[in-house]
Amino acid sequence: MLHRALDVVFQHMLRLVTALLLVPLGAGAVGLALDHSLTVEARVWADKPTFTPVFATDRFTSSDPPAEIEAGILRELLATSAFADAVFTRVESGYASASPSQRRSAAADLESNVSVATEGTHLFTVSYRTTDSDRGRSVVSAIIAAFGTEVQAIDANQVGVTQAAVKSQLDVAQLDMNDAVRQVQTYQAQHSSVFNDPTYQTLLGQAQSKTDHYLSLQARLDEIKGSQAAVSVMQSSFFHVVDRPFVVPLTLDQHAPAVKFALYAVIAIVAAEALFVYVIGRRDPRIRSVQDVRRAAGLKPLGSVPVLTRTR
């Protein structure tokens, strides 16, 4: 079968190759003619912050370039419906009352038409393919805004969680401190001379220790509150838009209908040609190789002679 298939392939090689080239080209041309979409793009600068609050994000501690880190987070966010809601709420005023199916389709639109790519260690681009340039600009702006809010919320959430934990420790420390001070005051009231009393000295030491602990927690909490305020300020230091959303000239990327059509055509034509070769090789009742004769008729092959050209 292999000999037969190869014979068919090489017999029709020119036609097969021509079809393999022309059909995808034709499909690509049709895709190009039917494609009225355009791409809106914005360039964003990402950098490692020079000042990082103690309790803020730790994502810049890795050795990855900032553009990779930010682009990676944005890609992950684009796959979430909550992020899509946040984007389209900014774009469409009536989006809040949209039905679940409309929300799903909006999320799918965002996932399939938005692409995030890095251009170096600091720059990354957000591209959105649409047929409406104004809406495209709005969507890209909304994506960047929602991304900033989301990143800020992530950092703020980290600080908030730490703050809540320290606050609960502070409350406990305050109670302990109050108890210890109360014991010292009670003991002092019950005894006339306490300055050389070892019990009083012990109680006083405990009260001072618990007060110190309370004060240290208080200082830590104040620091966390400072971080909370720094998160929003810090945001602008490592994330800002360099090029506002603009319509880019026609580009053929993997999302372009012309490229998709051409790829589908290549797959289809390869499948059709494979089927053609299989059917001809399998069904053609004529001899295509000496091996056919050995297999089908059991005759000893003596070789082959070329097409005869008579000569003097």
Next chain:
Amino acid sequence: MISGSTRLAGSLRDALDTVTDPSPELLQGGRRARIEALQQPQLDPEFVERCRLALARLVALEDEGVIAVCSARRGEGRSSVAAALAVTLARGRAEGRVLLLDLDFGHAAQAALMGVAPSPGLADFLEGRERLRLAAGGPNRQLWHVPGGTHLGDPVRLFHALTGEAMLPVFRQKFQWVVLDLPPLLGHPETVPVVRSVDWQVIVGRHRRTMVADLREVAEIVGGGKQSGFLLTGDSTRIPALIRRLL
């Protein structure tokens, strides 16, 4: 119209003697038959070389015998292969004579290949109308040819005459190698006894033309075995030689 087979075999032997081994009396009397000259067949050297290789695979080191070249149907390159085999035998494998016998009565093509007139020939001789006509050529006149001739009767009777009275052995006695150019086997059952009586059969089939089913039928007729081989003609495959070697 064909006279008694015994008499035909005898007259064939006499005719061959007259032409190939004339007696001294015949030579002194100047009665030796005039022998026509064969022309070099117009065959591509590559074609002849491939036929030589095929012949080597079939007959190995044997140095005499009868080879039948047959095909399932017409137009498959049988006559060219038969001519090339005869030329190859005459050039390299035979010290004695090689006879190319055209038995495709009615469609004889060897005469044109060899550059001689198609008639009279074997059919005319078997029907008793003409003397046996032979042509010779090649180095030392080793290659001999009997044209098919023109038959007036049923060609089936010609084959009966050939096989019924063992005329092939007469040819075999006079020639070291005999190459038979037979009519297509399918539709000509009269050729079957001839095919089965020879030493080797070369079955010819044309690339992308001959049906596999036809070849299967031919293989059943011939009977297969070590004395049969298949030669693919008109090989127009475009598979690169490198891939073919790998396969």
